[in-house]
Amino acid sequence: MFSSDYVIIGAGLSGTVLATRLSEDPAIVVTVLEAGTTSFHDDNTDIPGKFFDNIGAPGKDWSFFSIPQKGLGDRPVFLPRGKNIGGSSLLNFMEYNRASSVEYDCRPIKISETFTYADEQAATYGFQFDKDYYGTSGPLQRCVPRYLDQVALPWIESIKSLGVKANPDPNAGDNTGVWITTATLDRNSVRSSAASAYYEPNQSRPNLKIICGAQATRIILSGKDTLVANGVEYLVDGVLHTINATKEVILSAGTYKTPQILELSGIGDPEVLKSFGIEVAVNLPGVGNNLQVDHVTATFTAQLKPGHETFARLADAEFERMQKDLFKATGRGMLAGVPAAFAFLSFKDLDKDGSIANLVADLSLPTTPVSDVHKQWVCDNTVSFLELSAFDRFIPGSLMSPEAGIDYISSTLILMHPFSYGSVHISASEPTAVPAIDHNYLDNEIDVRILLKGYKLLREIYKTSPLKEHIVTEVNPGAEIQTDADLTEYIRRTLGTTFHPIGTASMLPRKDGGVVDSRLKVYGTQNLRVVDASIIPIHLSAHLQGTLYAIAEKAADLIKEDVQC
Structure with a gap:
């Protein structure tokens, strides 16, 4: 002792x-x-573009599972959590953004960080960060990724053409709109972790x-x-x-x-x-x-026309070697990239006729100040409820596997404020037993309807110029899934998580x-x-x-x- x-x-x-x-x-x-x-x-940890390889890796991940979820057809959900020095800062996708000032109930928080060359990199993509909201001398390194997915900018332009505002700096108190994120990367594009x-x-x-x-x-x-x-x-x-x-x-x-x-x-x-x-x-x-249900996630994938160079090319060993050499020599290339194109939408952006908001008023939630605030945010245009993103790759989680030699673009739909509440309790008195984790995914109609709105919006985005000129066809959910009932069933069969439990x-x-x-x-x-x-x-x-x-x-x-x- x-x-x-x-x-x-x-x-x-x-x-x-x-x-x-x-x-x-x-x-x-x-x-x-x-x-x-x-x-x-190690390479999988330090090289940004290999972030998917860390999820579920032995020695890095607790690899929890939820108990079977009634709202997902009694399917358990995989729940990664970091298990080493630095924890999940070694597993995450390195995105670094803040919620709205309304959610923090104060001015945006200044983090102890060093903000490196983000200004000029962001300006390349038409965005501008306000230095008043960023530290300059802390240990954590942060920048705009030096590699941006090829179809990220067309994706952004298509969203803007549908009336979603471009947000020059989502960390300045209002994160609604479409924007480029910063990531926890150092000057050499290496992951900066705790x-x-x-x-x-x-x-x-x-x-x-x-x-x-x-x-x-x-x-x-x-x-x-x-x-x-x-x-x-x-x-x-x-x-x-x-x-x-x-x-x-x-x-x-x-x-x-x-x-x-x-x-x-x-x-x-x-x-x-x-x-x-x-x-x-x-x-x-x-x-x-x-x-709180940890930012539940559904995915949308489309096949790209020939001529794109996406992460699917990394399946070729020689191409991957060349990209790795480029990254280690210059901090650039495909492996320097993490998902960087995002759109955050308020409840009203999705529920223009107010039909879903009417359901919120009658929803039975735990009687706490938390649930009262949760309901109030439905009416606040500065609080984001749905996140959309774009990846130049096929994202795991659908009902099919990618075809070799095909390039894909995927988007995630992420509920930022789900109305499901769950619990974590011991499952045994033995300390090595895994806890019983119950998120109660999709135990209410509101979460389902927001995701349905999100899928319909994504379909509209992918059929809007300039993005539509890059697309061959929708792959997931697929053209055969059109009715709300079929799409709801697809969501329940494929829903995952973005690993943010609180x-x-x-x-x-x-x-x-x-x-x-x-x-x-x-x-x-x-x-x-x-x-x-x-x-x-x-x-x-x-x-x-x-x-x-x-x-x-x-x-x-x-x-x-x-x-x-």
């Missing part, structure tokens, strides 16, 4: 940032327990320790009324160890694992805990609830199902905090990494402030 000032459970994005910031004081010892490995550099940006430059600090292969099993608590977190028990190669925390224990295990560890420690809904023979330490029914340890008042207070402390405890996406109480119209960097940076400031008090 040994001691550390701070014990952080999880070296994912949030845990890595937090550990790096807290260990800036050489008198403070920070220890991180990470269930995954120490590896955070591991490479925060941990790697500081890994030699003697007071910063990461124990890999260490799976936390429970938090050790003592006291009666307000409990003290004394340490953590964890497994390494099946052997149980204990580490003491002299200051705080901080949970950064993510939206799926954080509630599991809380429940294994006796913090949660008494009915859940007692059903598995776990003694109740803190009666906190909100643990594991308020799981909400299972929400920062809300305790009476409203909250788990942590405004200083991220777990209710009923003195020195146990949660710092990860599980604290976000309502979903955001954004790929979440930017928000999570901000949360981790803010949490570090809060903890340092509390030490000084």
